[in-house]
Amino acid sequence: MVASQAPAFLQIKDVVKDFSGVKAxxxxxxxxxxxEIFALLGSSGCGKTTLLRMLxxxxxxxxxxxxxxxxxxxxxxxxxxxxxxMFQSYALFPHLSVEENIAFGLKRDGMPKDQIAxxxxxxxxxxxxxxxxxxxxxxxxxGQQQRVALARSLAKRPQLLLLDEPLGALDKKLREETQIELxxxxxxxxxxxxxxxxxxxxxxxxxxRIAIMSExxxxxxxxxxxxxxxxxxxxVADFIGNVNLMDGTLIDDNPDHVIVECAxxxxxxxxxxxxxxxMAVSVAxxxxxxxxxxxxxxxxxxxxxxxxxDMVYFGSHTVYHIQLGSxxxxxxxxxxxxxHRDDPLTWGDEVWASWTPLSQxxxxx
Amino acid sequence: xxxQAVLTQLRNSKLxxxxxxxIGVPYVWLLVFFLLPFLIVLKISVSExxxxxxxxxxxxxxxxxxxxxxxxxYEFIAEDPLYFKVYLASLKYxxxxxxxxxxxxxxxxxxxxxxxxxxxxxxxxxxxxxxxxSFLLRVYAWKGLLGENGWVANLLExxxxxxxxxxxxxxxxxxxxxxxxxxxxxxxxYTYLPFxxxxxxxxxxxxxxxxxxxxxxxxxxxxxxxxxxTVPLSKAGIIAGSMLVxxxxxxxxxxxxxxxxxxTLMIGRVLWDEFFSNNDWPMASSVAVVMILLIIVPLxxxxxxxxxxxxxxx
Numbered sequence: 001m002v003a004s005q006a007p008a009f010l011q012i013k014d015v016v017k018d019f020s021g022v023k024a025x026x027x028x029x030x031x032x033x034x035x036e037i038f039a040l041l042g043s044s045g046c047g048k049t050t051l052l053r054m055l056x057x058x059x060x061x062x063x064x065x066x067x068x069x070x071x072x073x074x075x076x077x078x079x080x081x082x083x084x085x086m087f088q089s090y091a092l093f094p095h096l097s098v099e100e101n102i103a104f105g106l107k108r109d110g111m112p113k114d115q116i117a118x119x120x121x122x123x124x125x126x127x128x129x130x131x132x133x134x135x136x137x138x139x140x141x142x143g144q145q146q147r148v149a150l151a152r153s154l155a156k157r158p159q160l161l162l163l164d165e166p167l168g169a170l171d172k173k174l175r176e177e178t179q180i181e182l183x184x185x186x187x188x189x190x191x192x193x194x195x196x197x198x199x200x201x202x203x204x205x206x207x208x209r210i211a212i213m214s215e216x217x218x219x220x221x222x223x224x225x226x227x228x229x230x231x232x233x234x235x236v237a238d239f240i241g242n243v244n245l246m247d248g249t250l251i252d253d254n255p256d257h258v259i260v261e262c263a264x265x266x267x268x269x270x271x272x273x274x275x276x277x278x279m280a281v282s283v284a285x286x287x288x289x290x291x292x293x294x295x296x297x298x299x300x301x302x303x304x305x306x307x308x309x310d311m312v313y314f315g316s317h318t319v320y321h322i323q324l325g326s327x328x329x330x331x332x333x334x335x336x337x338x339x340h341r342d343d344p345l346t347w348g349d350e351v352w353a354s355w356t357p358l359s360q361x362x363x364x365x
Numbered sequence: 366x367x368x369q370a371v372l373t374q375l376r377n378s379k380l381x382x383x384x385x386x387x388i389g390v391p392y393v394w395l396l397v398f399f400l401l402p403f404l405i406v407l408k409i410s411v412s413e414x415x416x417x418x419x420x421x422x423x424x425x426x427x428x429x430x431x432x433x434x435x436x437x438x439y440e441f442i443a444e445d446p447l448y449f450k451v452y453l454a455s456l457k458y459x460x461x462x463x464x465x466x467x468x469x470x471x472x473x474x475x476x477x478x479x480x481x482x483x484x485x486x487x488x489x490x491x492x493x494x495x496x497x498x499s500f501l502l503r504v505y506a507w508k509g510l511l512g513e514n515g516w517v518a519n520l521l522e523x524x525x526x527x528x529x530x531x532x533x534x535x536x537x538x539x540x541x542x543x544x545x546x547x548x549x550x551x552x553x554x555y556t557y558l559p560f561x562x563x564x565x566x567x568x569x570x571x572x573x574x575x576x577x578x579x580x581x582x583x584x585x586x587x588x589x590x591x592x593x594x595t596v597p598l599s600k601a602g603i604i605a606g607s608m609l610v611x612x613x614x615x616x617x618x619x620x621x622x623x624x625x626x627x628x629t630l631m632i633g634r635v636l637w638d639e640f641f642s643n644n645d646w647p648m649a650s651s652v653a654v655v656m657i658l659l660i661i662v663p664l665x666x667x668x669x670x671x672x673x674x675x676x677x678x679x
Contacts, residue, residue: 079586083582084582091579108585152583
């Protein structure tokens with residue numbers, strides 16, 4: 001008999017949100033542990049924001065339950081939930097100063113003045129904005145506003161923190177710096193976080209687990225590396241990062257390896273899959289797991305021949321687009337390990353692309 | 366110089382650049398139709414009457430340029446308690462009207478701004494609709510509505526509102542609503558309400574509703590969120606609407622004339638009398654100048670205070 005586990009800190013149980021016949025969220029169930037940073041990742045319109053708004057209490061599920069720390073949140077208005085949210089583009093109160101913004105929630109709880117002042121100071125210190133306490137939001141840069149928003153949402157010590165596209169309004173460079181800083185602050189406070197983002201990099205760097213959503217459904221839940229290296233289906237493989245997807249047929253099924261025949265090559269995949277011979281499958285290979293050479297690699301498996309159609313230099317790596325015989329364009333990303341190559345590849349070159357037997361994933365759906 | 370060269374030169378000169386032309390138009394308009402007439406009024410107010418026309422301010426006599434200014438009108442205004450009382454009454458009724466317009470207009474604008482976008486134009490139309498009927502006619506209609514056996518008067522009587530109004534001292538007797546401070550303020554509130562609603566609506570409609578969600582998220586009930594977020598953020602609309610109501614109300618003439626009574630003497634009436642009954646243009650101009658100062662000085666102080674507060678915060 002399996003011992004019954006303690007229920008998760010946040011339980012989303014079979015939640016449905018129906019907007020006049022359209023299921024924006026379709027029977028979603030997620031368990032989130034205390035202290036976890038959980039990301040809902042998907043393109044716009046996938047239902048991730050709808051789900052977040054139901055957690056915050058701005059809309060209520062058509063059916064299903066949301067249970068936080070043993071408490072059913074049904075019917076509880078946003079102002080009574082022990083949940084705070086950092087809004088997309090922050091929604092800071094423009095008429096209040098930084099410290100008044102942070103104190104807003106504390107005042108609503110009727111906290112004594114001296115305690116409010118103390119807490120606000122602590123929060124300002126946490127986000128390193130002490131000098132800006134008296135400023136108005138419009139006098140701050142985007143990054144500073146983001147930190148005020150974070151301080152405001154953490155000030156009440158919520159049981160659950162919701163982040164709606166937390167870094168969406170920042171430019172790329174600042175975003176990368178802030179991602180790590182944000183995680184550090186969240187870990188210092190030890191709050192459980194559910195974040196919504198369309199930016200996979202953001203989800204990968206910040207979250208401990210990610211749920212991939214599409215059209216109201218959850219396609220896969222897992223740690224970032226799981227999602228990237230073992231995507232559950234074609235959609236996830238294609239959505240996260242770049243991938244070369246080749247359609248083929250399973251021709252040889254063994255416990256320790258399988259052979260898949262595709263138009264351009266035969267794949268030797270170094271792990272078993274659950275399938276039957278003759279079944280149509282897709283093989284996914286990530287661009288960075290592929291190697292380009294002028295010479296034909298040994299063996300008969302795991303290599304394709306093609307012409308360089310395009311190459312893009314990114315500094316740290318170069319991306320090659322190789323036109324294969326079947327018409328498929330193969331994406332390859334090669335690290336620029338040395339500063340120059342004796343025999344540089346260029347447009348129109350005939351090359352071979354190869355990969356190892358463990359670098360592919362076979363997708364059956 | 367060729368015509369082309371002249372044109373280029375004109376174009377290059379700052380006077381004719383498109384930018385200054387665009388900015389210049391409203392300035393010229395204000396200069397010609399506001400500042401200049403005001404200066405004329407100011408000049409008249411310090412001029413002496415010489416039977417049918419004014420004595421020139423500047424006279425050239427015995428090789429000396431003489432400037433003659435007459436301040437006796439202003440002295441008279443300062444000394445005669447009548448003027449003080451009338452100015453005070455004007456400010457009082459204008460303030461009361463502004464307050465009522467705000468009390469009625471704010472909820473109205475609020476619900477209009479929060480109504481479904483598809484019905485907002487219709488609501489806006491309803492606010493504007495009264496303007497299609499002559500203003501004079503609409504004010505005049507109140508005479509019938511509030512007069513003896515007017516249905517509004519009957520309704521108020523039936524509801525015993527007149528007891529309350531009498532207790533407040535704004536009607537002369539039970540069942541008598543006309544020609545009282547009550548009918549005056551009612552008429553002015555009715556007339557000027559759209560001027561309060563429109564700027565408030567414009568302000569409330571563009572408010573970021575996510576701020577209310579943020580307030581709710583931080584523990585504010587809808588009521589608290591309204592007072593702590595919506596109202597402070599609509600301050601600009603409240604000020605604009607109040608100005609649009611208060612300023613014309615101070616100098617209002619027609620409504621007090623039609624709906625007011627002997628005790629609701631306002632400055633517009635005094636101005637009329639000075640101009641057209643007494644034919645004392647310098648005196649009338651002085652009264653007008655004082656009225657303008659009465660409105661502008663507090664406004665200027667308020668503006669300065671606002672600007673300073675803004676600066677102090679930054």
